[in-house]
Amino acid sequence: MTASAATDTAANDLLAYIDASPTPYHAVRETSRRLLAQGYRALDERESWELKPGDKVFITRGDTSIAAFHLGTAPVERAGFRLVGAHTDSPNLRIKPQPHAGKAGYQQLGVEVYGAPLFSTWMDRDLSLAGRVVTAKDGQLAHHLVDFRRPLLRIPNLAIHLNRGVNNDGLKLNAQEHLVPVLALERSGAVDLRTLLVEELARANVHTVPQDILGYDLCLYDTQPSSRSGAFGEFLHAPRLDNLTSSHAGLSALLALDAPGEATRGVILYDHEECGSVSAQGAASPFLRDLLERITQALSDGRRDAFHRAMRQSFLVSADMAHAVHPNYASMHEPKHQPLLGGGPVIKSNVNQSYATDGESWAWFALCCREVGVTPQNFVTRTDLGCGSTIGPISAGELGIRTVDVGSPMLSMHSIREMAAAADVAAMISVLRNLFAR
Known part of the structure; x- marks a missing residue:
């Protein structure tokens, strides 16, 4: 498949995913459908689990949050987890x-x-x-x-x-x-x-x-369907790009893996990010910790400290959309930190921890980009403006896990109909797939 064909395929698949997901409930249903089609099996939190290396499983909570894991072949306290987190809800x-x-x-x-x-x-x-x-x-x-x-x-x-x-x-x-x-x-x-x-x-x-x-x-x-526009079809217009784009990217990267690796790879798609994440299935809940502890118990050497050791070997990408520079309001962006549509994944930083990125996690994600020929962009909010936040700092604080905040650039964030670039869809999937494969 040529680069252009791959770009079109990924972008069109994203739009189909969005149109099938008018609510978080439908996003979880569509995600489950795709997982089942690729051989994943559903687990019930109320039941005891029988897990083994190489298993492909997923779990839902509250009908609006979902996590999927391709279990690794190595004990998790040695190989750790490679995780992508995003959210299913939109304003x-x-x-x-x-x-x-x-x-x-x-x-x-x-x-x-x-x-x-x-x-x-x-x-x-x-x-x-x-x-x-x-x-x-x-x-x-x-x-x-x-x-x-x-x-x-x-x-x-x-x-x-x-x-x-x-x-x-x-x-x-x-x-x-x-x-x-x-x-x-x-x-x-x-x-x-x-x-x-x-x-x-x-x-x-x-x-x-x-x-x-x-x-x-x-x-x-x-009810207007998602669409593409621009002289070369390079733009995407759709509702809920924030943040179903990131949910789709993490899911697509996970499903692209043919065989298990040593590390356990997973995606966690939360509800309620847009209103603070404080709920039974939001990022501030024990949902992810509960799942990681149960998987660790099944795939570890049985020592009581296995979970804590696993966290030290793990990495989380908090994927949420980023602000592209607006041609009519370019002054609202920090100079030299003006991401462009179609310019590739954006690494988001904030020294006051509205984003969880630090120098190490920034470098880790940049290396994953370099290895697949993608050049990342950088974003920080103007010093005289407040900064939004994500699931990244919440998850990092809850688990003590290395975390980077990233996103694809977009315009019209929180509009009923938002705007992004087709080229950025395949680029983000490629980087996240490489993260899972490392």
Whole structure:
């Protein structure tokens, strides 16, 4: 396969992965599907595990976080772990428990803001709903994924005639008042969300009644499919590039491995990074530590200090998207640290530990890049601006593991529709695959 063909294949596969993953629930389902197709088997945290060198396994928690491991042939206290961490969630709008609202003849659904989306980008979009529905039958709870896949909601902008200063003063939106999507006209007849959910579930051969829907986790999303643009097709336009791009890269690199190595290789894709990672399945939870301890117990020499020794032999790449320099706002970037779309993976640094990168982990990742002919870029935030953070410092602090923060460059971060470069997809996969193979 030529370099151009490999670039196109990787980029198009990423867009397919994103379109199959409108919510973290669907991202985990799509990730599981790909793992199963490559011979991985699912483990249940409630059960005892029987593991042996060379096994390919994965574990989910909370339906929104997933970890997969290709177990090594050497004891982990000697060979350690090679890990890539990313996250399945993206900023969006989510339906409230008692959602029905309305004004001035419209039926609407109340939403909460998840993470930090760019509000204005959610206006005038063909929005749909997807997520998880929890039903009860015979005293037992059942989980079902739902995706309406069609335009169902819209948050209309206010006409410029009624907001004359908007182009000069900027659009100012109040999350409570101005982000409530329209569902129907009152005169068309009353609409009940649970009834809509029952109808949608029936299309997937799940038959229930509105009163048996006892809970749900529902996200709004843009129905426009992902696409490519530019004179040479070099740009990607898609929702949730932050951070499904990194999830896809880690997963693709792991699945590209033909045979087990001495080290145990794995990916961990967390939920809830966009709201702080503090949850039962977020990066601040014991999810990864629990898994690594259980694998160590199965693949070690049996000594009590095996896990701690394994951590000293291990390395984690925290993969989350990076800020590419914006041609219209180049002054917002630190000089000499202005990553370009298509310029390759970005190593992210912050001396106050918003990123976990230090000189050693920086050098380690740069070496992995050099060995596959990729030149990395560097990013630090301007000294007079605050810096965002990632799962990297959280995981490093929890495990004491060497960690580097990296990401592919992008524009429009936290927009409903973001922008990246096709060339960067294959480049990141290549580097992560080399990290796993070392």
